[in-house]
Amino acid sequence: MRRKRILQRVLACAVVALAFPNTAVADWNDTLAEARDTKVFWNAWGGDERTNNFIAWVGSEVADRYGITLRHVKLADTGEAVARVLAEKTAGENTGGSVDLIWINGPNFLSMKEQGLLYGPFAEDLPNYRFVDTVNKPSNVVDFTVPVDGMESPWRLAQIVFVHDSARVMDVPRSIPEFLTWAEANPGRFAHPEVRDFLGVTFLKQALYELAPDPAVLQAPATDENFHEVTAPLWAWYDALRPNLWRGGEQFPASGPAARQLLNDSEIDMTLSFDPAEAAAAVESGLLPDSVRTFTLDNGTIGNTSFVAIPFNSANTAGAMVVADFLLAPETQARAQDIRHLGSFTVLDLDKLSAEQRQAFEDLPTSPALPTNADLEKVLLEPHPSWMTRTADEWLRRYTN
Secondary structure, eight states: OHHHHHHHHHHHHHHHHHHSOHHHHHHHHHHHHHHTTOEEEEEEEOOOHHHHHHHHHHHHHHHHHHOOEEEEEEESOTHHHHHHHHHHHHTTOOSSBSOSEEEEOTHHHHHHHHTTOBOOSOGGGSGGGGGBOSSSOGGGTEETTEEOTTSSEEEEEEEOEEEEETTTOSSOOOSHHHHHHHHHHSTTOBOOOOTTSHHHHHHHHHHHHHHSSOGGGGGSOOOTTTHHHHHHHHHHHHHHHGGGSGGGGTOOOSSHHHHHHHHHTTSOSEEEESOTTHHHHHHHTTSSOTTEEEEOOTTOEEEEEEEEEOBTTBSOHHHHHHHHHHHHSHHHHHHHHOTTTTOOOOSBOGGGSOHHHHHHHHTSOOOTTSOOTTTTOOEEEOOOHHHHHHHHHHHHHHHOO
């Protein structure tokens, strides 16, 4: 085993040497040396067991390959880590911070970028970044309309899909207006997570895309002047939908996994996911019945990229960079896309890989519950983060006591 790990490190260095100038190789070797025998505290959402297991696997690999001890700091909300970094900056703690790496995107990235809480740019200095698809997957370089500018590194893709039990649902809605028609014909059989959860508010954003008078306005910040006019059709639609939701729209599953459990228990017939492979992975694991399938909407669904970023005061920037680079390695990305492990579609451009590296993706198991690339080809870019926060606040004002 030790000889295998040594060979892996030698081969990795050889690949880097072929792709980068000598100075870049020397700089990266310095980074690897600095990272050895250090700890990286990765603050990441801890609400999904498969993701937690994947992060644990990453930890074991970077320990064996690079001598890095990876600590997964499990978060209920990414904002917890953002607030911690901000508090450290306010207290003048500009070095030795408690967060080395953070799983982030959207409003949290915007907040950290605007407040000078990020280290970098660093992403394009990672050896494996050369494999990233920066053309056909625009969310790898634009995060909720905010240019990434190398301040975060992509590691997994997400896109809204709808999940249903085909044993009970024959015809699925293919647009947001059709969802209302379907729900009225099948009261109580659809559930979305509560809007405090990112998946719940993303369902509202998906509806807003189809119902807004001009969806192009969503790519600019929401304002006091336009918010109510743009969202008025959304609230009219939701007022009609809500009584036909699970439990009359008086209660909501706390998260995506909670909604998935309702589907498994036959309490509902349909829900949604931000992971196109989640249903297939859940079927593979026995968490959903074999009859479960996924579908998208005719006009496309919202997609985004999950990133890792390094806070400005990280105590271990070298170690954090090595972990970020490992997340982009083709073998790591292939494992992440495997429905037996995580099932997240890759951020890489497969045409940039060697034949052997591409084969690893071609050999991945498939499933009737797994959407095809054609199913996912219509991707809607995330609205500006202000639409997410304002929409969530307005929903809470309208529908909670």
